[in-house]
Amino acid sequence: MGIHFKPGLRVQRLFAGQSTMRLVAAGMMVLTAGVAHAQEKTVTAVMHSGLRMLDPIVSTAHITRDHGYMVYDTLVAFDGDGVVQPQMASWEKSEDNLTYTFKLRDGLLFHDGAKVTAADAVASLERWGARDGAAKFLMAATDSIKATDETTITWKLKEPFPLLLDVLAKQSSVPAFIMPARVAATPADTAITEYVGSGPFEMVESDFQPGVKIVYKRFEDYKPREEAASGMAGGKVVNVDRVEWVSMPDPQTAINAIMTGEIDLIENAQIDLLPVLEASPDVTVEIRDKLGYQGFARMNFKHPPFDNVEIRRAAMTALGQEQVMATMIGNPDYYWLCGAIFGCDTPLGDETGSETLQAGGDKAKAREMLEAAGYDNTPVVIMQPTDIGAMGTVPVVVASELRDAGFNVDLQPMDWQTLVSRRASMNKPSEGGWNIFTSFASGVEANTPLVHPILPSTGDTGWFGWANDPELEALRADYLKATTPEQQKEIAHKIQARVMDNVIFVPLGNYAFVQVRSNKLTDMLPTPVPVFWNIKLAD
Structure with missing residues (x-):
């Protein structure tokens, strides 16, 4: 879905009082941008809340966590059966259960083109460990976490910690997202100000309007795993060009928008409005998380x-x-x-x-x-x-x-x-x-x-x-x-x-959170955390 552009009205409001030449030039620029986006596959979603806080380590808000999964990746992840799987890294465990060795897979890049290194992972884990409740117990049992070469992280424990991988793969509050070391050097109680990630989408910072709109574009150099996507694990294959989260505080406005095709997804629909949606052949009403x-x-x-x-x-x-x-x-x-x-x-x-x-x-x-x-x-x-x-x-x-x-x-x-x-x-x-x-x-x-x-x-x-x-x-x-x-x-x-x-x-x-999606949106993974890889958008 592209941007709906009304050139006369938009230009009139934005450029009233300017010269005719500047007005025409500006109108052509905006129109060109609108046409360009219309040619892209863009998923437009109304999430449960507007997004203002962008640091998924400092904030436990679900909308910030959801943003984190768009922009960052994790070393390991739970699949759809609740089993921990390799994501950015595979691992080996020593016989005494005191040493875990993680090996980064080939081809991992940050959005600025830099390689993801073990040093980046260690810095990210240390910052995460200072914030997350379960991670604090893990860190108390940790002797050291070191980058022993560019792609190897060696995690040594003081005592066995049976749930180390489970803590590292936790899906929420707070996931262990991997950031560049320079960003992860930000104090754990201070929000980051640079949003270079390791995940399948890039944040388009120029389009960010706090609480109103955030735009993500496919990270062309992201290398998905070869396995099929399952849960939060497997291949994070992005099949669309852009994802836009827009705020619509009035539930009826959001309902009208999805019925008319202006948006593709409502993450959390208001229950008393569901009968109208359930009667529509163009949308699907579904409960994504059986645990509620x-x-x-x-x-x-x-x-x-x-x-x-x-x-x-x-x-x-x-x-x-x-x-x-x-x-x-x-x-x-x-x-x-x-x-x-x-x-x-x-x-x-x-x-x-x-x-x-x-x-x-x-x-x-x-x-x-x-x-x-x-x-x-x-x-x-x-x-x-x-x-x-x-x-x-x-x-x-x-x-x-x-x-x-x-x-x-x-x-x-x-x-x-x-x-x-x-x-x-x-x-x-x-x-x-x-x-x-x-x-x-x-x-x-x-x-x-x-x-x-x-x-x-x-x-x-x-x-x-x-x-x-x-x-x-x-x-x-x-x-x-x-x-x-x-x-x-x-x-x-x-x-x-x-x-x-x-x-x-x-x-x-x-x-229950009741989700509503356009029937043009298919192959959305049945994950408790809403994710936008794997999905397809019909023309």
Whole structure:
């Protein structure tokens, strides 16, 4: 799909008041660009959020992760069966399980034409290891990671770490993307400003409009693996020239656009509008991820009132999953109540401690708990995203439930990317900080303690909200060292109980992301993370 150009209107608006010669020349330039793009195969997608933060190591936002997969590649990756496969590198393991040797495959280039080297990989892994929760456990067990020649990375451990490859291949929050060493030298708490990647697409920086539009073009010198694409592994063959992500905060506008062929994909369609789409012969409505997504509320442990665990417990007691899901999704065919932090109907699923959540909350009990905890009417600042569809209703429900329980609530609306930036602030809520935000985690990143993004509880170095819980961290360390499924399950159930008791976060129910795509778009991989290699676009 190309750019729809209206030369008269566009030129009139952009160049009113200029000379006729300049106006005509400018119009011809824009028209030429429009015709050129019309001759290219361009996939236009409305993602779940606009993109502003471009560093997929600093940010855990899903839209930033999705951007990361467009621009960067990883050493290893999970295939469609959940098995770790070589991606940028193959590996060998020593008999004592203490040394892993990774060998970069031939032909790997960065977008600036430079070869990808082992030194680049080591620098990238070190920066990633300073940010990601699971990677921090891996780094604590690491003796050294060195580039022993231009294509060889030697990873030596102090002690066996059975899940090393699983951590390295994790699909979300935060993937181990490989960047040039000079970019990876950026401090781990500082966003990068250069976006040269190792992946199948190049970012077109001149077209980037933060929160509005981002454009990617096929990286002509990317060398895919020979294997067929499977999951996040295999050959990342790009069959289109360009991919454009455009923002359409109004769901009805996006629906109209895909029905008229102006866009090709809506990553997350609003549920109450699905009947119109399901009746159309030109689009396909589908659920891409059977594990779904888990909504949650996260409280800020650094500032009153939620620095007090008794007040956190009172807040959780006031909340009910049914109210949240019914308001957000509406159609029960697309949501389910679930108090298991690792997901229901999963090997580690356990719902201990979620009884009041699934029963609709208990406002009277919450009020009693709040009074007993000595709540002094401190305002509770709740951030509300206004541009990601039904997700914006969740803070409204949470605010109402907490008010009914006696909390003094200050609901503050903002766009999602502003929220993503603001949640990183440790300031007091009265000085630009916050007390509660709501979000969601995908099943693929929330089904084990290995990758669950919200669990890291190491204070100021942990996830937003900065929980400090040494007992939980010890349990997570035990899980990563467990060698049998039975041991893992036992530890995971202890983690469930600890999370609910200390109110590390509040699970608000599970739901499906429903994708809508034009029938001209085919061969899209069934991955939880939306990817744009392998897909084909019919003329």
